[in-house]
Amino acid sequence: MLSNKLQLFLCCILLSPLVLAAADGSQLWLRYDKVTAAEAGRRQIRSTSSGPVALMAKAELDDYWRGPAVELVIDKKKREYGEGYQIKWTGSGLQILAQQDRGLLYGAYHLLRLQGEGKDLRGVDLTEIPAYDIRILNHWDNLDGTIERGYAGRSLWKWLELPTQISPRYAAYARANASIGINAVVLNNVNASPDILRPDYLLKVKALADIFRPYGIQVYLSINFSSPKIIGGVKDSDPLNPDVSTWWKNKVKEIYRTIPDFGGFLVKANSEGQPGPQDYGRTHADGANMLADALKPYDGLVMWRAFVYNPTTEDRAKQAYQEFVPLDGKFSENVIIQIKNGPIDFQPREPFNPLFGALRKSSEMVEFQITQEYLGFSNHLVYLAPLFKETLDSDTYSDGKGSTIAKLTDGTLRPAKKTAISAVANIGEDTNWTGHHFAQANWYAFGRLAWDHQLSSEQIAEEWISLTFSREEQLVHAVKEIMMTSREAVVNYMMPLGLHHIFAFDHHYGPEPWGDRKGGRADWMPWYYHNADTVGMGFDRTASGSDAVSQYFPPLDEIYGDITSCPDSLLLWFHHVSWTHRMKSGRTMWEELCYRYDAGVQQVRELQKAWDRLEHQVDSQRFAAVQSKLKIQAKDAVWWKDACLLYFKTFARQPIPYDIERPVHELEDLKKIKLNLIHHN
Numbered sequence: 001m002l003s004n005k006l007q008l009f010l011c012c013i014l015l016s017p018l019v020l021a022a023a024d025g026s027q028l029w030l031r032y033d034k035v036t037a038a039e040a041g042r043r044q045i046r047s048t049s050s051g052p053v054a055l056m057a058k059a060e061l062d063d064y065w066r067g068p069a070v071e072l073v074i075d076k077k078k079r080e081y082g083e084g085y086q087i088k089w090t091g092s093g094l095q096i097l098a099q100q101d102r103g104l105l106y107g108a109y110h111l112l113r114l115q116g117e118g119k120d121l122r123g124v125d126l127t128e129i130p131a132y133d134i135r136i137l138n139h140w141d142n143l144d145g146t147i148e149r150g151y152a153g154r155s156l157w158k159w160l161e162l163p164t165q166i167s168p169r170y171a172a173y174a175r176a177n178a179s180i181g182i183n184a185v186v187l188n189n190v191n192a193s194p195d196i197l198r199p200d201y202l203l204k205v206k207a208l209a210d211i212f213r214p215y216g217i218q219v220y221l222s223i224n225f226s227s228p229k230i231i232g233g234v235k236d237s238d239p240l241n242p243d244v245s246t247w248w249k250n251k252v253k254e255i256y257r258t259i260p261d262f263g264g265f266l267v268k269a270n271s272e273g274q275p276g277p278q279d280y281g282r283t284h285a286d287g288a289n290m291l292a293d294a295l296k297p298y299d300g301l302v303m304w305r306a307f308v309y310n311p312t313t314e315d316r317a318k319q320a321y322q323e324f325v326p327l328d329g330k331f332s333e334n335v336i337i338q339i340k341n342g343p344i345d346f347q348p349r350e351p352f353n354p355l356f357g358a359l360r361k362s363s364e365m366v367e368f369q370i371t372q373e374y375l376g377f378s379n380h381l382v383y384l385a386p387l388f389k390e391t392l393d394s395d396t397y398s399d400g401k402g403s404t405i406a407k408l409t410d411g412t413l414r415p416a417k418k419t420a421i422s423a424v425a426n427i428g429e430d431t432n433w434t435g436h437h438f439a440q441a442n443w444y445a446f447g448r449l450a451w452d453h454q455l456s457s458e459q460i461a462e463e464w465i466s467l468t469f470s471r472e473e474q475l476v477h478a479v480k481e482i483m484m485t486s487r488e489a490v491v492n493y494m495m496p497l498g499l500h501h502i503f504a505f506d507h508h509y510g511p512e513p514w515g516d517r518k519g520g521r522a523d524w525m526p527w528y529y530h531n532a533d534t535v536g537m538g539f540d541r542t543a544s545g546s547d548a549v550s551q552y553f554p555p556l557d558e559i560y561g562d563i564t565s566c567p568d569s570l571l572l573w574f575h576h577v578s579w580t581h582r583m584k585s586g587r588t589m590w591e592e593l594c595y596r597y598d599a600g601v602q603q604v605r606e607l608q609k610a611w612d613r614l615e616h617q618v619d620s621q622r623f624a625a626v627q628s629k630l631k632i633q634a635k636d637a638v639w640w641k642d643a644c645l646l647y648f649k650t651f652a653r654q655p656i657p658y659d660i661e662r663p664v665h666e667l668e669d670l671k672k673i674k675l676n677l678i679h680h681n
């Protein structure tokens with residue numbers, strides 16, 4: 001005989017309706033209906049902790065949990081849990097056991113997720129421990145409300161209104177992050193205004209930190225290295241000038257007085273015109289350590305970015321490694337080197353950044369980009385979990401076979417005071433938060449992978465679809481197919497075979513392989529990357545070229561360095577390849593290029609068909625929004641294909657294979673397109 005409670009629980013779990021009300025996307029993956037007073041009366045949520053984060057966990061379950069009784073229990077002895085938790089079926093109800101209040105909160109969201117997915121929880125016993133200590137979003141938000149590389153409206157942070165006026169979206173934002181395990185945020189752009197450290201701004205930051213705290217979220221700030229000089233009245237910002245370090249110590253003290261759980265600083269220094277220690281003949285280590293010293297008494301961290309390059313004759317892809325490897329071992333314990341996934345810049349596909357694993361005595365963390373700067377902004381549907389996983393699962397061979405980037409950064413292979421993983425956010429003021437409804441999935445996927453990098457892209461997609469659209473099997477399957485195809489599609493129609501950075505100047509939307517600016521920096525010009533000539537195209541990074549391959553550990557240096565073993569997907573990244581080179585498919589390089597571009601266009605057309613078939617299974621509002629964005633994507637894919645093939649054809653001097661779709665544009669017309677997209681730098 002089932003107990004009454006169990007009957008109620010089963011009935012709720014099994015019969016809860018497949019909600020498909022019209023949706024504007026504002027609820028993200030948290031489309032839960034509040035329980036009624038009657039439902040709430042039938043079950044109890046109890047917590048042994050009364051800290052604000054534990055109370056938030058309890059409140060979330062009180063509001064949305066329709067199952068049996070839940071007990072939230074803290075066991076301080078379970079140190080190995082960190083921010084993790086155990087969820088256990090007790091026979092009549094459920095228990096969430098954690099070492100810290102944050103564990104209770106994450107456990108509560110896990111329960112709600114299982115409820116949303118319609119899972120049967122009888123007999124459940126699961127333990128989850130996060131892969132990384134710090135799971136952090138980087139906002140590139142400016143103090144004037146614009147967002148660098150933001151495509152979902154203006155900044156969420158209303159600096160002019162803060163700290164007096166509090167937007168309800170601050171809490172909604174924190175809740176969404178907490179629900180996927182994100183526990184830290186950098187509020188402002190890496191191209192940082194020094195003003196963020198002014199006392200009046202710190203009070204605004206405090207107001208946000210106070211809202212985020214019960215959701216288990218810590219605040220970090222990007223700093224401008226010249227702050228002592230610009231806002232502090234110090235003579236310079238030389239890290240070895242005692243007045244400068246004193247200024248930073250006092251500033252840090254002021255910050256912690258205002259925000260006691262402040263996380264630390266993110267720093268972009270000596271990159272793309274930003275100030276840094278090299279302005280004074282000092283090293284990145286000198287700069288990072290000076291800040292680390294100031295933060296140390298408070299357990300604060302410095303995330304020091306390795307995204308540095310200068311317009312020298314040296315291959316841009318090599319510069320971060322050259323700059324940082326000689327400094328290995330010189331960084332303080334509370335400095336983490338934050339490294340973009342690839343050696344250039346968030347391209348549709350890059351090899352992994354060779355700095356991973358090369359720093360043996362310094363902590364390393366990955367920086368991904370969720371916002372689609374190089375992936376069609378918020379117009380293109382591109383599911384990024386496969387890209388994130390491609391990096392995390394890459395074997396660097398730094399410590400022998402199996403030295404994946406995940407293991408190098410999560411504390412498995414290299415000890416670290418704190419492990420961390422970051423990504424540049426795609427969030428703005430838009431009602432649906434991310435511009436494209438499917439871009440929400442990339443925010444979601446980053447959080448889930450930061451928690452557990454062993455989850456597959458498919459698993460994450462299934463979860464997200466069930467929670468965001470519906471858990472109807474055929475729909476989940478169809479939408480998952482769309483998502484799983486989308487990353488390869490964008491690589492094909494934008495930059496197949498290892499091509500990179502042939503975007504339109506500055507704003508990076510659309511193709512401009514012919515792009516050139518008299519007197520402009522060579523490393524910002526497409527020709528610098530594609531090197532097309534009458535012989536072939538691609539960037540020779542072998543020993544006969546820039547020798548960037550030698551920055552990879554054996555056997556990768558040889559695999560990438562040899563044109564016969566280099567994977568097709570990275571061929572033009574590492575080699576200058578003749579147009580007539582025979583590819584593994586038996587086609588010439590030129591033919592293969594044509595087929596890939598064409599395949600990309602066809603893949604997008606298939607995505608459109610697959611989406612249109614779902615017209616009656618998805619609410620009309622989101623259906624129409626995604627449908628119209630897919631039209632833009634389909635047109636853009638043709639634009640990319642025609643622009644690149646017609647342009648490269650002038651070098652290859654061969655026809656586009658006759659069995660693929662013909663171009664529909666004239667090259668001269670495409671060259672005239674000048675989008676008026678403002679890039680706020």
Ligand code: BDP
Binds near residue numbers: 190268345346
């Ligand atoms: C590039 C962006 C630029 C950023 C820079 C960075 O184009 O806007 O400031 O990266 O990461 O991707 O610092």
